[in-house]
Amino acid sequence: MSYTTFNQNSFDTLKQPMFFGETVNVARYDIQKHKIFENLIEKQLSFFWRPEEVDLANDRKDFNDLLDHEKHIFLSNLKYQTLLDSVQGRSPNVAFLPIVSLPELETWIETWSFSETIHSRSYTHIMRNVVPNPAEVFDDITRNDFITRRAVSVTKYYDELIEKCSFYTQLGEGTHTINGKIVDINLYDLKRTLYLTMVSVNVLEAIRFYVSFACSFAFAERAKMEGNAKIIKLIARDEALHLTGTQHILQIMAAGKDDPVMGEIAASCKEEVREIFLEAANQEKEWAGYLFKDGSMLGLNQTILAQYVEYITDQRIVALGLPPIFETKNNPLPWINSWLNSDNVQVAPQEAEISSYLVGALDSAVDTNDFGDFDL
């Protein structure tokens, strides 16, 4: 099999599996094997937002007033999120597009990845607004040990899949000697790598992001860095949808109706899946330790954040039909729900900056004097 940008074969799209079937030719959506992906595309498009729409003028002042260890928490989280979205902005395209076989899924992957690029742009928007020299922060991402260490686990499955697929598309199945190295390429192994990659993407979007989310919202609970929290809310909304996307892909694979081999693989990989979840949870707990190394912040400390990681890990793994790892009982950060809900505050759009009302340049400076002539 070699990749072609327009497959000339005529075949029945509905009989193709999600991945490793015929490469997509006509981007048509009149007939769909899995309608859910079109629903996801439509939802994602309706979520469209631009970072510049959120006013961060107050955040600069807030940031300057933060204590040093709080600045460390804030910047470290942004660095980590920047890393995650850098990966997500390109990897689904690079890894999945060459092997996808359904037009609606192909378009979902592109739409999904595109929305991650908006997230990346929003980090630059935040940095420009809160720190005098954003370059210092961005340059540290590749130098900071705590960040790069986790980058390995985030990207290793993607990289493995991309490498194996490139051999597969060039050379096909079989044992090949590449640069003096013997590589065994077979479709079963490729599908297995694909399944595990999808699990690690699910973990990335479902667990890894949430430590940063929790910190951003904890700042906002104290009425600090609220512009940032608004952006994070929009990001969280997108990530919740992406999470649903990968859950659907994984569940369709596991059901085996789409591709019976995938069903077998999913059944045989349960232990590895658990390991991926556990590794991510442990890394995130470690990260919480790094965040709070110089001191905690009001409402959040290492212990609570670690409990939250365990809780969210259980939620996500149960959603995939596997038993929980930590047996957590309840959410240690119940206030986070209302922050994660992007439109919980129902006010007239002209009265407040709400994330569902997408217009830029809002005046966010309100003084008590502004209510001087206001009587009830």
Next chain:
Amino acid sequence: MTAHKQTNLKPRMNDQQEEFFLDGHNPAGTHEPLDFALETQFAEQDHGEAPVQENLLFDREYSENPSNSPQIDLDGMSKPIHQVTVKQYETTQNLAFQHANNLLESLEAQDVAVQYQCREGYCGSCRVQLLEGEVHYIDEPMAWVNSDEVLPCCCIPKTAIRIKLP
């Protein structure tokens, strides 16, 4: 409605109907100011004790804020109340669903803490296990829902139900 109010209005409207020009220009040459009697001489009467039921003023707009959406009662209407049995850990609570926008709001109004995020069916955070009974989806959920689960944020019970919270 008082009778004299109507007699005052009607002839006037009929007389001037033909002289009505949208741009205000009147080619017939009459320069009488047009009086459409938009405001009557009679002030609107305050109905005072009129039977406006507070609970009829329920506004869907505010439904996402649980505290603003208590379960509503409509006088004189039959109530499609369904029993909702909630199992959480070792405890079992007997609750009722009546006239709420969805099961999630109903549960919240009765002090049951359910996880949520999107509240519109795409994130799946609120999944609960349906042990018994049937629900109706107001909106088809987009999140993955296993065969024994329901998303309270976008469904209402069709029968008495028994659910298990995670």
